[in-house]
Amino acid sequence: MLLHEIAHCRTGDKGNISVISVIAYDKNDFELLKEKVTIEKVRDYFKDIVKGPVNRYTLDNIAALNFVMEDALGGGVTRSLALDKHGKTLSGALLEMEI
Amino acid sequence: MKEIRIGSGAGYGGDRIEPAIDLMRNGDLDYLIFECLAERTIALANLEKAKDPEKGYNHLFEYRFAKVLDEYQSGNRIKIVTNMGAANPIQAAKKLVEMAQSRNIQVKVAAVVGDDVIDRLEKYRDEVIIETGKPLASIMPEVISANAYIGARGIEKALASGAEVVITGRAADPSLTVGILLHEFGWKMDDCELLGQGTIAGHLLECAGQVTGGYYADGAAKEVPDLWNLGFPIAIIKEDGSLEITKTQTTGGLVNEMTCQEQTIYEIQDPQNYYTPDCIADFSQITIEQTGVDRVAVGNVSSKPSNGKYKVSVGYHDCFIGEGQISYGGYNAYQRAVMAQEILERRFELTGMELSEVRFDLIGCNSLFGATLPCPGDYSEIRLRVAGRTSDKATAIRVAQEVESLYTNGPYGGGGVTMNVQEVVSIASILIDQSDIEIEVEYFESEVEDVTA
Numbered sequence: 001m002l003l004h005e006i007a008h009c010r011t012g013d014k015g016n017i018s019v020i021s022v023i024a025y026d027k028n029d030f031e032l033l034k035e036k037v038t039i040e041k042v043r044d045y046f047k048d049i050v051k052g053p054v055n056r057y058t059l060d061n062i063a064a065l066n067f068v069m070e071d072a073l074g075g076g077v078t079r080s081l082a083l084d085k086h087g088k089t090l091s092g093a094l095l096e097m098e099i
Numbered sequence: 100m101k102e103i104r105i106g107s108g109a110g111y112g113g114d115r116i117e118p119a120i121d122l123m124r125n126g127d128l129d130y131l132i133f134e135c136l137a138e139r140t141i142a143l144a145n146l147e148k149a150k151d152p153e154k155g156y157n158h159l160f161e162y163r164f165a166k167v168l169d170e171y172q173s174g175n176r177i178k179i180v181t182n183m184g185a186a187n188p189i190q191a192a193k194k195l196v197e198m199a200q201s202r203n204i205q206v207k208v209a210a211v212v213g214d215d216v217i218d219r220l221e222k223y224r225d226e227v228i229i230e231t232g233k234p235l236a237s238i239m240p241e242v243i244s245a246n247a248y249i250g251a252r253g254i255e256k257a258l259a260s261g262a263e264v265v266i267t268g269r270a271a272d273p274s275l276t277v278g279i280l281l282h283e284f285g286w287k288m289d290d291c292e293l294l295g296q297g298t299i300a301g302h303l304l305e306c307a308g309q310v311t312g313g314y315y316a317d318g319a320a321k322e323v324p325d326l327w328n329l330g331f332p333i334a335i336i337k338e339d340g341s342l343e344i345t346k347t348q349t350t351g352g353l354v355n356e357m358t359c360q361e362q363t364i365y366e367i368q369d370p371q372n373y374y375t376p377d378c379i380a381d382f383s384q385i386t387i388e389q390t391g392v393d394r395v396a397v398g399n400v401s402s403k404p405s406n407g408k409y410k411v412s413v414g415y416h417d418c419f420i421g422e423g424q425i426s427y428g429g430y431n432a433y434q435r436a437v438m439a440q441e442i443l444e445r446r447f448e449l450t451g452m453e454l455s456e457v458r459f460d461l462i463g464c465n466s467l468f469g470a471t472l473p474c475p476g477d478y479s480e481i482r483l484r485v486a487g488r489t490s491d492k493a494t495a496i497r498v499a500q501e502v503e504s505l506y507t508n509g510p511y512g513g514g515g516v517t518m519n520v521q522e523v524v525s526i527a528s529i530l531i532d533q534s535d536i537e538i539e540v541e542y543f544e545s546e547v548e549d550v551t552a
């Protein structure tokens with residue numbers, strides 16, 4: 001199963017940190033999300049992009065996870081050499097992750 | 100119980116104006132906010148102000164307020180709170196008064212100042228830059244601006260003095276909303292539950308269309324009606340802090356639990372500790388519940404008192420980026436793009452190009468995610484891009500020119516070269532004590548001729 005089958009995502013940025021939310025469409029899938037979309041798995045998935053630590057926060061009432069990925073944006077929106085300096089497209093890649 | 104309706108008229112400095120005017124006409128609003136500052140905007144605005152002391156406020160300021168004054172002229176006088184003042188709120192306020200005067204409209208405008216701390220930056224030279232861990236002194240010679248993210252109190256004061264339009268510089272995004280609520284409801288800075296609810300209201304409004312279906316629409320699971328005509332959000336807030344997000348029915352878009360969930364977590368890190376100049380909000384126990392068509396109740400957000408610090412964005416001359424792109428298409432397109440990349444790598448080496456960092460992208464293949472996702476084997480077209488970081492402009496130009504020279508000296512059939520050279524202003528953040536800053540409010544008023552006399 002791919003992540004987009006049970007969850008939706010949005011990416012934000014703060015400096016060189018990329019933040020990706022992973023939210024269950026159905027609250028009944030939240031336990032599965034927590035079990036399958038781990039810090040280790042996300043860090044490994046983005047190993048080509050994210051150079052710093054990855055953290056995960058939980059918002060139980062809205063069945064949401066928040067991944068905070070440091071050193072992820074080539075220096076951040078003001079100085080990155082990337083085309084997508086905000087990393088706004090990153091959640092689209094995560095939605096293709098096998099879980 | 101008293102309730103007020105706040106509309107969000109802009110999610111960034113260059114945003115559309117039509118949804119804001121729709122809100123003024125159809126939103127039954129008490130207030131309209133325009134949130135127009137990103138991290139670097141204020142540094143660039145300071146550069147403009149240095150060139151021309153009458154500039155340094157939002158580029159669309161006159162355009163937007165011409166439309167707002169059209170509404171005022173027809174009696175539709177909704178109060179405005181905005182950080183469009185950027186580096187020069189006073190000049191923006193004067194400009195608005197001049198515009199109002201020329202139309203014979205009476206208006207009292209407030210400029211909130213005090214966020215600019217460039218004149219006392221020396222005293223913070225030992226403060227640690229959050230992004231790099233180095234002392235501020237390390238970039239001091241390159242510094243061009245320093246603005247603190249100030250909070251809601253200046254806005255509250257301006258509204259209490261009868262201002263109809265409040266223009267700030269670097270006020271924090273949610274503080275535009277919190278300032279209105281402090282004024283309207285007499286909330287205090289130690290009302291933790293109320294300030295939490297006020298902060299989430301401001302947070303959900305600050306990106307405008309992002310909570311009404313923008314940055315969200317995606318296929319059958321996330322359909323948005325009439326996205327082309329996206330409406331902007333309204334927060335309905337009661338004196339007890341209860342909050343609903345909604346929109347007008349005269350526009351497209353939608354407000355549902357999913358749009359509010361996504362925007363709640365947007366750009367926040369630890370949901371238990373969302374730092375603003377006004378408080379440390381706790382979104383971790385938030386509840387989000389559909390209560391009607393395009394109507395969602397948001398609750399259970401609390402806060403802790405502010406840590407007494409302001410974040411200061413220090414803008415500095417960082418580097419130059421030279422960039423070039425070229426397309427290859429048809430038979431063997433991918434192989435020719437790879438060949439072109441190898442040529443550029445050799446040329447940079449041969450010509451001793453001094454680059455502190457260089458990046459190659461094959462657009463359509465790996466420019467967004469590197470090797471994270473697999474690339475298909477064949478392409479009908481592909482675009483090579485190179486970007487190099489340099490310390491001087493001449494070298495940045497040479498990076499771009501190396502791509503152009505592939506027209507005649509590179510692989511078969513390269514086309515559509517674009518070149519770009521950019522001077523990069525970056526942001527370093529430090530923390531300072533709130534007590535170091537005095538927030539002040541200045542007032543400007545248009546004088547109106549009595550046309551009935």
